[in-house]
Amino acid sequence: MTLDPVRLGTPPSGTDGDDARTAxxxxxxxxAELDNTGFTGHFPATREVSDCNHASGPGWWSALGGTAANLPPGITYPCIYTAVSASGFVTQLAIEAVSGKSATRAYNVNNAQWTAWIVHANAANLGTAAAASLTASALDATPGRVLKVGDHGIGADALSVADLNALVGKGGVYRFNNDAINRPPGITYGAVLHLGRAGASEAIQVAYSVTGYEAAVRYLVGGVWRVWVNSTPAWLGQTWQNMTGARAAGVAYTNDTGRPIQVSALFGPANAANVTAVLTINGLGLYGQYAGGAGVYVNTATAVVPPGASYSVSAANGAANLVHFFELR
Incomplete structure (x- = not known):
């Protein structure tokens, strides 16, 4: 109930006001009313609730039993202050007697429902990120700053990079096109994951093609980038291709695909017995079939050519024309 003021009577004498006993x-x-609402002393027994929803009248309430229903999240032993408007709206402030944590909520008289508790943030428990500065740009690598969505290609479209060597100290995911400098051999359009830190002379980059299966990795060691190493699983996405129109006997070619390839060629007709077909890889000749007589066709060995290796095919012990040249690439 509301407080009952003393009647002072009509000034100046006030003789028609309350007598001393009545006042x-x-x-x-x-x-007594203030005592009963917890304003002037201990919580009276009538102010101990087993359900926070029951703390609906004005003043202070106790839910210190630890088992009350509808407690704020993370708060078990709250003292609750309730304020009530003339129209029936209610607000509650709960303060944990043990930890000092606090939370608020309201009762909406229009729909007769309590809102969810909102637990108040404790600045001491927010960690360093709450007080840190945001990054100043999408490529800001300043230690200690808080990332925004899109920084270093995280959580948004990857940022475009023109030189993969320029990513030193800028960790994140980036995309590159066929005009990018220092991109992996055989990958024209792709994305690169760069792992490094500002001021360091070591880093790692993993690149992936967005148009095929290719992947590659390289390392920054002592400030020097190592060569790209293709890390695509062997033969994944590769097919046998007829390269006859682009190859000639006795001419050395280089495997510049960045991946292992296989080579096989057919020669014939042989002009004599014992003519053989030779596949040469980095100067080492791998002999294939031998002709049993003139007019016979012979195959080279089918062998793997490592990335960067030179290779060529030729006929030996006589003459034979290059008929077919196939590569698994």
Missing amino acids: FTRINANF
């Missing part, structure tokens, strides 16, 4: 009776009743 002090009202004062005592007002103190």
Whole structure:
């Protein structure tokens, strides 16, 4: 209920006001009302609730039993202050007696429902990120700053990079096109994951093609980038291709695909017996079939050519024309 003020009567004499006994009776009743709402002393027993929803009247309430229903998240032993508007709207402030954590919520008289508790943030428990500065740009690598969505290609479209060597100290995911400098051999359009830190002379880059299966990796060691190493699983996405129109006997070619390839060629007709077909890889000749007589066709060995290796095919012990040249690439 509301407090009952002393009637002072009509000034200046106030003779028609409360007598002393009546006035002090009202004062005592007002103190009792304040005591009953927890404003002036200990919580009375009538103010201990087993359900926070029951703390709906104005003043302070106790839910210190530890088992009350509808407690704020993470708060078990709250003291609750409730304020009520003339129209029936209610707000509650809960303060944990043990930890000092606090939370608020409201009762909406229009739909007769309590809102969810909102637990208040404790600045001491927010960690360093709450007080850190945001990054100043999408490529800001300043230690200690808080990343935004899109920084270093995280959580948004990857940023475009024109030189993969320029990513030193800028960790993240980036995309590159066929005009990018220092991109992996055989990958024209792709994305690169760069792992490094500002000021360091070591880093790692993993690149992937966005148009095929190719992948590659390289390392920055002592400030020097190692060569790209193709890390695509062997033969994945590769097919046998007829390269006859682009190859000639006795001419050395280089495997510049960045991946292992296989080579096989057919020669014939042989002009004599014992004519053989030779596949040469980095100067080492691998002999294939031998002709049993003139007019016979012979195959080279089918062998793997490592990335960067030179290779050629030729006929030996006589003459034979290059008929077919196939590569698994």
